Amino acid sequence: MRSLSLTTALVALALAVGGSAGKSNTGKSSKPPGHGPGKPKIKDVSAACNTLFTTLPNQVAFPNTTSYALSSNYWSTRQSALHPSCFLTPSSPAAVSSALKLLTSNSIPFTVKSGGHTAFPGSNINSTGITIDLRLLNTITVSPDRRTVSVGPGNHWINVTTVLDPLGLAVVGGRSADPGIGGLTLGGGISYFSGQRGWACDNVRAYEVVLASGEMVTASPTSNSDLYWSLRGGAATNLGIVTRFDLASFEQGLLWANSLVYNATLNSTLIPLFQNLTVTGLPSDPAAHTYFGFVRQPELGEYLIYSDQFHATPASSDATNVPEVFEPFAQVPALVRLPRLSNLTALLQAIQQPYGERQIWMNVAVKGTSAALLQDILPLHEEHVQRMLNSANGTRVTPYLTFQPIPVNVLDAMQVNGGNALGLTRDDGPLVIVQSATAWVSEALDWNVESSTRVFIQDVERLAKRRNLDHGFIYMNYAEDSQDVFDRYGPDNKKRLREVAKKYDPDGVLQKLWRGYFKLWYQA
Structure with missing residues (x-):
C-alpha cells in the first residue's frame, strides 16, 4: 500500500530515537427529466x-x-x-x-x-x-438490524470508522484514513479483515448506480447481477457513477496491532519468515493480516524494513501477547516494536501520508512460493532508487517497496456472491503484490521517477518469468495509468467486462466522455 506503513514506522522510530441513506433501492429505475427534444x-x-x-x-x-x-x-x-x-x-x-x-x-x-x-x-x-x-454525498446510515451500512461515495474511510467504532461495528474497508469510499471499493479494497471476508468489493450488498443515460438502478446479486459483478473490480468509469454503497457490517471490537522496524541487514532472515507467513501462517489464522516492506531513510541507517501486523480477534487484553501466527517475528531483534490494542479509527489515523507531495504507484503480482525471488527483488529496487537519486540533485525523494500477500484464504473469500471481476482463484495463489511507491517534491523529476519505476516493475516481471514464478495480476488501486489492468484480469473476464459495459452503455458514451482512470475501450 503505497507507504501504508511509513507513518507508523516513522512515528515508532521517533519514539525509539527521541524518546443517501435509508432503505436500499428496490431495483426499480427512475429516469430524470431529460434535456428534451427541441432544446439547444x-x-x-x-x-x-x-x-x-x-x-x-x-x-x-x-x-x-x-x-x-x-x-x-x-x-x-x-x-x-x-x-x-x-x-x-x-x-x-x-x-x-x-x-x-x-x-x-x-x-x-x-x-x-x-x-x-x-x-x-x-x-x-x-x-x-x-x-x-461527490464530497456532498456523504451520508452514513446503519440499518436497524446492524447488518448493513449505507455509505455515500463522498466519505473518506475515517468518516466511516468514526461512526462505526462507538457502535462496535466494522465493514471491510480501507486501512488508511484519507482514501475515498468509491475508488478503494470499486478497485478491490485490501482490508484488515480480508483474511476472513475477502476484499472490500466482495462485501458490497448493493450499489446504487447512475448509468450513462441518467437512469438510476440498483446492482446486487439479485438485481442487475451482471452489473454487480462488474463493479467488483471493473472500474465504474466504464459502467456508471455509484452514488451509494450498501456494505455488509459485522460486530468488531479492538484489534491487536504491532508496528515493527528492523535494520535492513536482517532481510535474509525476515523475508523467509514473511514468505512462510504468506503460504502457511495467514491461511492457518484468517483473522491475521500483514504487509512487509523497505524504505530508504539515510539519516537512520540507509534502508529499513517495516512490517505492520494486525489481528482482528486478540486473545487477551495484554497487547504484549503476540498472536501465535506472528511469533517468529518476535524472535528477531527489532529497532522498534509498537504493540497495542486499537480501534479502527486510531489505526487509520496512524497510517496515512501527508498531502503536498508528488506521488507514483506501480505494482505487479508474483507467486508467493519463493523466498529467493522476493530476496532477489531487493537489488532491483536498490538500482531503481539509485537511478532516481542520481537525477534528484539533492532534492527529496522517498521510495518504498512493499510486499503485500494474497494468501489462498483471501482468494477463497473473494468467491462469494458469484465472485468478483479480478480473475483470481485459489489456484492462482498464494500471491504477493510487489508495489513500488515514491513521493517527491520537484516537478522536474516527474519523468525520471516515472520511467525508473516502470523499469523496476518490468525487471521484477522478467525475473519472475525466468523462474516460472510470474503471475501478472495488477491491482488497480496501486496501478499507474500506463499499466493495462484489465488485460491482467484474463481474456475471459476482460471480454465479460466489455460485454456488460456495452449492455449498460451501448453507445460507449462513458468511454468517450469520462476522462481518466482505466478504460475497457470496447467498440460501441
Missing part, C-alpha cells in the same frame, strides 16, 4: 458549467472561489495541479442523474472524484472538462 445543444464546457449552475443551484464551483478550492484538494500534487473549468458538487443522487444526462447528451467531457487519493495525474480531475466532486 450546449456547445462547449464553459456553457455546460453555466447551464449546470442554473439547473443545479449552489452545486457548481468556478475558479477563484472557496468552494472550487475545497474541491481541488487532492492527495498527490500531480493531481491538484490540474484545473477543470468548474467543479460540480451534486447534493443528491438525483442531481448526479440530472447532471450526467446533460453532460452525455451534449458530449461534454467530465471526470468523477470520490476521495481524490489516486497518484497519477488526470485520474479523477482534468483540465479540459468538468469534474464531478
Whole structure:
C-alpha cells in the first residue's frame, strides 16, 4: 500500500530515537427529466458549467472561489495541479442523474472524484472538462438490524470508522484514513479483515448506480447481477457513477496491532519468515493480516524494513501477547516494536501520508512460493532508487517497496456472491503484490521517477518469468495509468467486462466522455 506503513514506522522510530441513506433501492429505475427534444445543444464546457449552475443551484464551483478550492484538494500534487473549468458538487443522487444526462447528451467531457487519493495525474480531475466532486454525498446510515451500512461515495474511510467504532461495528474497508469510499471499493479494497471476508468489493450488498443515460438502478446479486459483478473490480468509469454503497457490517471490537522496524541487514532472515507467513501462517489464522516492506531513510541507517501486523480477534487484553501466527517475528531483534490494542479509527489515523507531495504507484503480482525471488527483488529496487537519486540533485525523494500477500484464504473469500471481476482463484495463489511507491517534491523529476519505476516493475516481471514464478495480476488501486489492468484480469473476464459495459452503455458514451482512470475501450 503505497507507504501504508511509513507513518507508523516513522512515528515508532521517533519514539525509539527521541524518546443517501435509508432503505436500499428496490431495483426499480427512475429516469430524470431529460434535456428534451427541441432544446439547444450546449456547445462547449464553459456553457455546460453555466447551464449546470442554473439547473443545479449552489452545486457548481468556478475558479477563484472557496468552494472550487475545497474541491481541488487532492492527495498527490500531480493531481491538484490540474484545473477543470468548474467543479460540480451534486447534493443528491438525483442531481448526479440530472447532471450526467446533460453532460452525455451534449458530449461534454467530465471526470468523477470520490476521495481524490489516486497518484497519477488526470485520474479523477482534468483540465479540459468538468469534474464531478461527490464530497456532498456523504451520508452514513446503519440499518436497524446492524447488518448493513449505507455509505455515500463522498466519505473518506475515517468518516466511516468514526461512526462505526462507538457502535462496535466494522465493514471491510480501507486501512488508511484519507482514501475515498468509491475508488478503494470499486478497485478491490485490501482490508484488515480480508483474511476472513475477502476484499472490500466482495462485501458490497448493493450499489446504487447512475448509468450513462441518467437512469438510476440498483446492482446486487439479485438485481442487475451482471452489473454487480462488474463493479467488483471493473472500474465504474466504464459502467456508471455509484452514488451509494450498501456494505455488509459485522460486530468488531479492538484489534491487536504491532508496528515493527528492523535494520535492513536482517532481510535474509525476515523475508523467509514473511514468505512462510504468506503460504502457511495467514491461511492457518484468517483473522491475521500483514504487509512487509523497505524504505530508504539515510539519516537512520540507509534502508529499513517495516512490517505492520494486525489481528482482528486478540486473545487477551495484554497487547504484549503476540498472536501465535506472528511469533517468529518476535524472535528477531527489532529497532522498534509498537504493540497495542486499537480501534479502527486510531489505526487509520496512524497510517496515512501527508498531502503536498508528488506521488507514483506501480505494482505487479508474483507467486508467493519463493523466498529467493522476493530476496532477489531487493537489488532491483536498490538500482531503481539509485537511478532516481542520481537525477534528484539533492532534492527529496522517498521510495518504498512493499510486499503485500494474497494468501489462498483471501482468494477463497473473494468467491462469494458469484465472485468478483479480478480473475483470481485459489489456484492462482498464494500471491504477493510487489508495489513500488515514491513521493517527491520537484516537478522536474516527474519523468525520471516515472520511467525508473516502470523499469523496476518490468525487471521484477522478467525475473519472475525466468523462474516460472510470474503471475501478472495488477491491482488497480496501486496501478499507474500506463499499466493495462484489465488485460491482467484474463481474456475471459476482460471480454465479460466489455460485454456488460456495452449492455449498460451501448453507445460507449462513458468511454468517450469520462476522462481518466482505466478504460475497457470496447467498440460501441
